[in-house]
Amino acid sequence: xPRQLLESxxxxxxxxxxxxxxxxxxxxxxxxxxxxxxxxxxxxxxPLFADGRVALVRQYRHPAGRELLEIPAGMIEPGELPQVCAxxxxxxxxxxxxxxxxxxxxxxxxxxxxxxxxxxxLATELTPMAQQLDHDEFVEIVYLPLSEAVAMxxxxxxxxxxxxxxLLLAAKxxxxxxVDV
Numbered sequence: 542x543p544r545q546l547l548e549s550x551x552x553x554x555x556x557x558x559x560x561x562x563x564x565x566x567x568x569x570x571x572x573x574x575x576x577x578x579x580x581x582x583x584x585x586x587x588p589l590f591a592d593g594r595v596a597l598v599r600q601y602r603h604p605a606g607r608e609l610l611e612i613p614a615g616m617i618e619p620g621e622l623p624q625v626c627a628x629x630x631x632x633x634x635x636x637x638x639x640x641x642x643x644x645x646x647x648x649x650x651x652x653x654x655x656x657x658x659x660x661x662x663l664a665t666e667l668t669p670m671a672q673q674l675d676h677d678e679f680v681e682i683v684y685l686p687l688s689e690a691v692a693m694x695x696x697x698x699x700x701x702x703x704x705x706x707x708l709l710l711a712a713k714x715x716x717x718x719x720v721d722v
Contacts, residue, residue: 544568552576557616558657580657584626585614586664587645587707588637589715595687596635597704598680610683610693611701612661623647623660631664633673635682640666645710650702661707663715687712 545566553560558580565573588596597610613634617626624642632638642662650659674680685693691712694705 547572576654578655578657580616580655581619582617582623582658582660583614583703584617584623584630584660584662585612585703585707586627586631586639586642586662587612587704587711588631588635588639588664588667589687589711590667590684591665593687594684595690595708595711596637597683597685597690597699598634599683600678600680605700609701609704610699611704612707614659614661614703624662627660627662627664632670633675634678634680636670636672637664637667638670639664640668643715645714646706648706659703661703661710663707663711 546563547566548564550562551559552562558578561577561579563575563577565575567573590596596613598613599608599610601608613627613630615626615630615633617623624644628639628642639662642664645661645663647658647660649655650657687708690699691708693699694708699705699708
């Protein structure tokens with residue numbers, strides 16, 4: 542007997558996500574309840590410059606209680622393709638337009654309770670533009686050699702999952718001479 546959704550109730554609607562309480566019948570016939578965070582998903586890009594540097598943003602993240610280094614990223618707007626979201630966020634947050642985007646990964650960051658899917662891209666052929674931060678965004682742009690950013694991710698100095706994934710995959714698949722991952 543496959544899992545069956547018996548009932549779904551929205552218990553919270555927020556600006557960034559909703560929370561649903563789902564009642565399911567397991568394959569064994571047992572009924573269980575699961576709370577699920579629903580989000581439109583997000584996308585981001587790792588800007589890689591021709592000289593081997595990457596651009597990350599340092600910003601305060603309230604749930605983490607501190608500033609984190611991250612790739613430029615944001616929520617996917619209704620009807621928006623993930624790669625369009627990633628390109629938009631790179632331009633807004635660091636002020637560069639990506640001439641080329643290559644998908645690195647698509648994943649569920651926390652599938653135990655969240656239905657959010659994230660997409661990460663490698664952004665190259667970068668052209669300077671005007672930075673256009675949202676009214677509630679306060680970021681510092683940090684430029685690092687890709688090799689240094691990868692080492693920071695491996696040592697735990699970069700803790701954001703999407704950024705760690707983007708850095709390690711970029712190093713492995715496009716720049717194998719940078720670091721052995």
